[in-house]
Amino acid sequence: MINGVKTSIRSALADIGENIVERSTAYVPVRTGFLRDSVRQNITESSKRITLTVKYTAPYAIYVHENLENNHPNGGQAKFLDRAVKEILPDVANAIRTAIARK
Numbered sequence: 001m002i003n004g005v006k007t008s009i010r011s012a013l014a015d016i017g018e019n020i021v022e023r024s025t026a027y028v029p030v031r032t033g034f035l036r037d038s039v040r041q042n043i044t045e046s047s048k049r050i051t052l053t054v055k056y057t058a059p060y061a062i063y064v065h066e067n068l069e070n071n072h073p074n075g076g077q078a079k080f081l082d083r084a085v086k087e088i089l090p091d092v093a094n095a096i097r098t099a100i101a102r103k
Contacts, residue, residue, distance in 0.1 A: 005100055006050065010043055012099035013052040016092055017041035020054045023084035029076030034058055054081065 021039050028036045038058040044051050056065070064070065068078045077083070 006045070008099040008102060009050050009096055010045070012096045013043050013050060014041075016088065016095060017043070017052050017054050019088050020081070020084045023087055024054070024056075024081045027077055027080035027083055028056070029064055029070070029072040029078075029080070030074050035061055035064060054085075056081065 018041070021041055025036050025039055028039075030036050035056060035058040038056050038061065039054065040057055041052065041054045044053070055061075058064075065078060065081060070078060
């Protein structure tokens with residue numbers, strides 16, 4: 001039973017991560033595409049928790065993400081990852097609850 005619930009949670013988190021990736025890449029500023037293409041999602045599990053991580057691995061990602069003063073002539077915006085997370089946050093608990101209920 002526990003393993004089935006964990007599997008359901010991992011599956012729900014994978015879907016949530018894909019949603020964050022999709023949304024954030026729509027908001028990320030693009031000059032060469034390297035930053036956009038550096039997005040990664042990972043799910044890790046310990047004895048007490050399952051964790052979803054979505055991050056941009058380009059060395060300058062934090063500077064682009066945090067600099068509210070930057071001009072983005074090709075579109076995009078600062079806080080691209082924050083915006084994506086805030087947009088889906090209201091649905092996260094329900095997505096996990098639904099995944100567990102299916103088990």
